[in-house]
Amino acid sequence: MPGQRVKPPDVQGTADSHALQVDGLKKRYGKTVAVDGVSFTVRRGETFGLLGPNGAGKTTTLEIIAGLTAPDAGDVSVCGISIRKATQQAQRLLGVVPQGLALYEEMTASQNLSYFARLRGLSGAERKRQIGEVLELVGLSQDARRKVAGFSGGMKRRLNIAIGLLGRPQVLLLDEPTVGIDPQSRRHILDSVRRLADEGMTILYTSHYMEEVEYLCQRIAIMDRGRIIAHGPIAEVRALAGDSVVLRIPAAAGIADAPFDLEKLRANLNVPMEVRADELRFRLPHGAAQVPSVLNTLLEHGVRLDGMRVDTPNLETVFLALTGKALRDPGADGVAS
Amino acid sequence: MQAARQLITIISGLLMRLVRDGSAIVWLIMLPLLIIFVLGVTVQGLFSPDFTPARPFRVAITEASSDAQQHLIRALGSQEDFFEIIPVSDLDARRMVLDREVDAAVLVPNGYPEEAPVVVSEPGQAVGSILEEFIQTERWSIAAVDSAVELARMEVASEGPNTDAGDSPWLGLSAFEYYAVGLTVMFVMFAAHHAMVFTAGDRESGAYARVRAFGVKRETYLLGGWAAAVAIGVAFIAVMAGLTRLLFGVAWGDWLGWLVLTAVTAAAMASVSFLMSSVVAKSSTLEQLGSTVFMIMAMASGSSIPLHVLPSWLKSALAWLPSRVALEGYFQLSHGAHSRNLAPELAALGTTSLILFTLGWLISSVRARGEA
Numbered sequence: 100m101p102g103q104r105v106k107p108p109d110v111q112g113t114a115d116s117h118a119l120q121v122d123g124l125k126k127r128y129g130k131t132v133a134v135d136g137v138s139f140t141v142r143r144g145e146t147f148g149l150l151g152p153n154g155a156g157k158t159t160t161l162e163i164i165a166g167l168t169a170p171d172a173g174d175v176s177v178c179g180i181s182i183r184k185a186t187q188q189a190q191r192l193l194g195v196v197p198q199g200l201a202l203y204e205e206m207t208a209s210q211n212l213s214y215f216a217r218l219r220g221l222s223g224a225e226r227k228r229q230i231g232e233v234l235e236l237v238g239l240s241q242d243a244r245r246k247v248a249g250f251s252g253g254m255k256r257r258l259n260i261a262i263g264l265l266g267r268p269q270v271l272l273l274d275e276p277t278v279g280i281d282p283q284s285r286r287h288i289l290d291s292v293r294r295l296a297d298e299g300m301t302i303l304y305t306s307h308y309m310e311e312v313e314y315l316c317q318r319i320a321i322m323d324r325g326r327i328i329a330h331g332p333i334a335e336v337r338a339l340a341g342d343s344v345v346l347r348i349p350a351a352a353g354i355a356d357a358p359f360d361l362e363k364l365r366a367n368l369n370v371p372m373e374v375r376a377d378e379l380r381f382r383l384p385h386g387a388a389q390v391p392s393v394l395n396t397l398l399e400h401g402v403r404l405d406g407m408r409v410d411t412p413n414l415e416t417v418f419l420a421l422t423g424k425a426l427r428d429p430g431a432d433g434v435a436s
Numbered sequence: 437m438q439a440a441r442q443l444i445t446i447i448s449g450l451l452m453r454l455v456r457d458g459s460a461i462v463w464l465i466m467l468p469l470l471i472i473f474v475l476g477v478t479v480q481g482l483f484s485p486d487f488t489p490a491r492p493f494r495v496a497i498t499e500a501s502s503d504a505q506q507h508l509i510r511a512l513g514s515q516e517d518f519f520e521i522i523p524v525s526d527l528d529a530r531r532m533v534l535d536r537e538v539d540a541a542v543l544v545p546n547g548y549p550e551e552a553p554v555v556v557s558e559p560g561q562a563v564g565s566i567l568e569e570f571i572q573t574e575r576w577s578i579a580a581v582d583s584a585v586e587l588a589r590m591e592v593a594s595e596g597p598n599t600d601a602g603d604s605p606w607l608g609l610s611a612f613e614y615y616a617v618g619l620t621v622m623f624v625m626f627a628a629h630h631a632m633v634f635t636a637g638d639r640e641s642g643a644y645a646r647v648r649a650f651g652v653k654r655e656t657y658l659l660g661g662w663a664a665a666v667a668i669g670v671a672f673i674a675v676m677a678g679l680t681r682l683l684f685g686v687a688w689g690d691w692l693g694w695l696v697l698t699a700v701t702a703a704a705m706a707s708v709s710f711l712m713s714s715v716v717a718k719s720s721t722l723e724q725l726g727s728t729v730f731m732i733m734a735m736a737s738g739s740s741i742p743l744h745v746l747p748s749w750l751k752s753a754l755a756w757l758p759s760r761v762a763l764e765g766y767f768q769l770s771h772g773a774h775s776r777n778l779a780p781e782l783a784a785l786g787t788t789s790l791i792l793f794t795l796g797w798l799i800s801s802v803r804a805r806g807e808a
Contacts, residue, residue, distance in 0.1 A: 165649045168807060187651040195649035199642030203449070205456040214452075217445040218650040220438060246456075262646065 118143045118270050118301035119164065123173035126159050126325075133159040134170070135325035141270070141303055141318075146296045148312035148333075149305040150414060151322035157305040158198060160322070161274050164303070165195045178269050191219075194268030198275045200255045201262070204248040208239055208258050211247060212265065219266040233261040237291055253284020260288065270301045277311060289314060309414040321418060328421050337412050342386035343420055345410040346393055348379045348402065359401045368396055373419075382419055442652050446660030447667055450631050454668055464627050464672060468619040469679060476612035476684060479742075492520040493563045496529040496541040505544045508553070511574050512542070518566065530556055539563045542571070549575045555748070565744035609770060613687070614742060616680035617766040620673055621759050622739035625705045625730040627672035631665035632709040633726070636719035654804055662710045662793065669702025689769030696775050700785040701762040707792035708758065714799035733759045758788045 119141035126134040134156045141147040151157050162168040164175045166186040175182040177189040203211055212230045221229060234240045237257035247255060260276055273292065277285045292315055296302055306312055312319055312333075319336055321329040329336045365372055370393060373380040379402075383389040387409055397404065410416065454460055500506055513521045522538060529541035533556045540557035553571055557564035635657070638644040647657060677694070680686040688694050709726060716722045734740050736750070737760035743751060754760055765781035775782075 162645070165645075167645050167648050187653075190649060190651045193649065195646060197642035197645050197649075199640075199645075201638075201642035201646040203453055203643065205453045210452065214445065214449045215646070215650060218442055218647060218652055220441070220651075266650075 116142055117176070118145070118178055119147075119303060120176040121160070121164065121173070122175070124160060124163055124170050124175070125172040126156075126163060126168065126170050132325050134163070137173070137322070137325070137327055139320045139327060139330055141301055143301055144296075144299045145318065146292070146302040146304060146316045148316035148319035149303060149322060150307065150309065150312050150319055150418075151305075152307055152418075155322040156325040157322055158274055159325075161195075161272050161303070161305060165193060165272055166190050191266065192269040194263040194266065194271040196260050196263035196271070196273045196276055198278065200259055202247050202255060202258060205246065207244050207246055208234065208250075208261075209243040211258065212262060215262045216265050221266065229265055229267070233264045236264065236294070237261045238287060251281070251284070253280040253287070256280050256284060256288060257291070260291065264295075268300075270303065271295065273302060273304045275306055276304075277306070277308065309418075313414060319414070321414070321421070323418075323422050329417060333414070336417055337414065339417050339421065341384065341412075341420070343412055343416050344383050344387050344390075345416055345419075346381040346383055346390055347408040347410065348381075348397065348404065349406050349408075350377055350379065350403075364397070364400045364402070367400070368393065371419075382416065384420075438651075439653065439656050442656050443660050443663070446647070446652070446657060447664045450634055450661065450664035451667060451671075453634055454630055460630060464623055464630075465675060465679070468623045468676065469683065472612065472615045472619050472680060472684065475615045476610075480611040492516060492518055493540060493566070494522060494538040495519045495563075495567065496522045496524045496532045496538040498526050498529055498541075498543050499523045500544050500548075502546070502548070504549050508542075508544060508548065508571065508574055512570065515570070518570075533557060540567055542567060559747040559750070562745055564747070568748070569744070609767065612680075612684040613770055614767075616676070616684060616686040617763060617770065618734075618739040618742075620676040620680070621701070621737075621762050621766065622730070622734035623676070624669050624672050624702060625708065625733065625759065626726070628665040628669040628702060628705040629709040629712075629723075629726040629730065631661055631668050631706070632713040633719050633723045634664075635661040636713055636717060636722045639717065640719055648807075654807055658797065658800055661713070662706055662796075665706035665709055666699075666702045669705050670698055673698045673702065687770060688766070689772065690774045693769050693773060693775035693778055694766075696782060697762070697765045697769065697778055697785075700782050700789065701758075701765070703789040704758040704762070704785040704792070707789040707796065711792045711796040711799070714796040714803065717803075733757055736760075738763055756784075758785055761785055761788075 117140045121137060121139050124134050124137040125132075137156070137160055139147070149157050149160065159168065163170045163173075164177075164182065166182045166189060170183075175189075177192045180189040180192065182189045203214070206214070209230060212233065213226065216226045216230060230243075231240070234243050237260055239254060239257055239261065242250070242254065247258065250258065256276060256278075260273070263271060263273070276292070277288055280288075289311060292302060292304065296315065302315075304312065304315055316333065318332050319330070320327045321336065329339055361374065368381070370384070370389065371382045373382075379397075381393055383393065390407075390409060394404065394407070495512065497509055497512065500509060509521060509523065512519050522532075524532065524541075526543060529538075529543060532538045533541045539561065540555060540563045543554040543556065545551040545553060552575070555564050555567045555571070557567070635644070638647070644657065648654065677686075677688045681688065708729070712725055712729070713722055716725055736754045737757045738746060738751075739759060743763075761781050761784045765778050765785075768777060768781070
């Protein structure tokens with residue numbers, strides 16, 4: 100990265116190797132349990148992924164970590180400082196990038212940054228210096244004086260991240276930072292996050308995009324219905340899927356118009372089947388050895404085979420294996436079953 | 437110290453957002469100026485001392501025995517351009533108004549002039565207000581003749597600033613003077629509301645969460661929103677006072693009185709908006725609610741419909757509205773009142789502000805349960 104770097108400051112008196120320690124968090128809204136005993140740790144300089152479908156409890160967990168929501172039970176320690184006991188002190192060590200675009204559209208990019216920098220307590224030359232650094236990091240230096248209302252979705256997302264970096268936080272919380280943007284901006288954001296990680300910043304990254312988490316993170320936790328259902332280094336979590344592979348059969352004309360009976364097919368298969376708008380997916384728990392028998396069953400039911408793909412275990416397979424459902428919102432891609 | 441700096445940042449941030457919102461500036465400044473100009477030109481006649489109706493108003497007046505009563509009837513009868521007097525009995529007077537045989541009726545009590553006559557007219561008719569104004573002037577003149585002391589007081593009052601504008605401080609103002617005050621009081625509500633709509637929008641966009649994550653306490657943010665609404669209100673009234681003085685020659689009176697009244701008016705309007713924002717979370721709903729409430733308040737308090745056209749009972753019933761209190765305060769300043777003469781208005785607006793702000797604060801606190 101050219102120019103100055105955004106480096107986190109050293110925190111005095113925190114010999115603890117964990118930048119973030121989440122311990123037994125519980126949060127309930129009425130009868131709905133949003134977070135149910137969530138615990139994990141993030142080491143200094145680590146990029147940790149928090150993965151889960153919409154409604155899994157990721158955002159509530161992040162809000163508790165950021166000191167925005169009071170937990171019913173449990174605590175969070177940021178570099179050894181309890182968020183419950185010393186909220187503002189702990190918040191000074193955190194940078195938060197919320198899922199929503201927390202920007203003021205009437206203001207320019209630099210006015211937005213200046214506003215939040217003042218709230219952070221930055222003043223004078225230090226404020227200007229940090230604003231310049233973060234603008235450069237996210238590639239918006241040339242657009243600093245433009246009104247945010249005229250920015251593309253990707254530029255807004257990048258500015259959203261830049262604000263979170265003000266004050267050089269020890270730990271950066273990123274909540275789905277690539278939602279709804281073009282591939283180019285997504286790539287830019289992922290590269291920026293990677294650069295920050297390379298420079299030693301601790302990052303907690305939530306997403307429901309497995310490929311992003313696999314690209315950025317060393318360790319992950321998978322959440323579902325407020326609980327952590329898997330936790331550890333990516334390779335270990337991936338191994339939870341065992342020998343599972345996913346067989347994908349495309350249907351060019353679309354599943355809805357297919358000339359075969361889906362229910363009959365499902366009844367005669369001995370493996371889980373997921374129906375998407377343009378393909379069928381089968382999780383094969385015993386690996387690729389099961390592929391021929393599944394293909395035979397498909398042919399017997401009149402399924403036209405225009406091609407096939409076998410995916411080796413990834414986080415999506417793990418999630419499917421652990422919960423029996425897809426990680427991403429099926430509405431976005433097709434029809435899950 | 438840190439909280440104070442954050443408070444100032446929040447206030448200045450909200451002010452900057454309003455200033456940079458071009459459509460808001462057009463809506464808040466250009467529109468009222470345009471309305472003041474249009475109303476000032478078109479209804480000037482209603483406010484002018486040279487105003488005479490197209491035909492004299494037909495006025496039924498109860499037959500009287502005392503000298504004072506007969507004096508009033510003669511005085512009304514002498515205004516031939518204005519009134520055609522028809523002496524009738526008490527019962528007939530009311531019936532004739534209902535049957536529209538006359539435009540208005542005046543029921544003169546035996547206790548006149550100590551006791552005020554009752555004017556009966558259809559709601560919204562200018563004749564009622566014109567009669568009330570005329571009769572009030574007559575009663576003052578009788579009182580002045582009857583009492584040398586009172587006469588001396590009246591003379592002093594007429595030489596010095598007319599701070600004793602009585603219950604109707606809006607009388608004697610030009611249409612431009614009336615509507616400059618009326619529209620400013622009406623639009624200051626919208627101006628102050630802008631800040632609260634911004635803060636509601638911040639909760640939806642996540643900006644509020646981000647501000648909180650930067651170590652800003654909920655209380656600091658709430659207070660910042662309210663204070664920004666007050667600041668916007670004060671700035672708006674100042675701009676309107678300057679522009680109406682420049683464009684229409686409107687005099688706003690004693691500057692110290694104006695400053696104090698402007699501060700408490702802005703605080704009261706900000707508190708109305710603050711209370712609404714504590715109840716309604718969604719910014720679009722809050723904006724619509726504000727528009728509805730403020731339009732009704734403006735009409736009922738005389739900002740858009742002149743007070744002398746409103747029926748007496750409505751004027752009395754709605755005298756407590758903060759917009760009405762502010763309006764009367766500014767009218768008194770226009771008549772030459774000083775800050776010390778505005779004590780009732782300042783007390784009323786200050787109390788309203790305190791009550792509404794406290795209510796809004798309590799509701800916000802209850803709704804924020806679960807926030808860290």
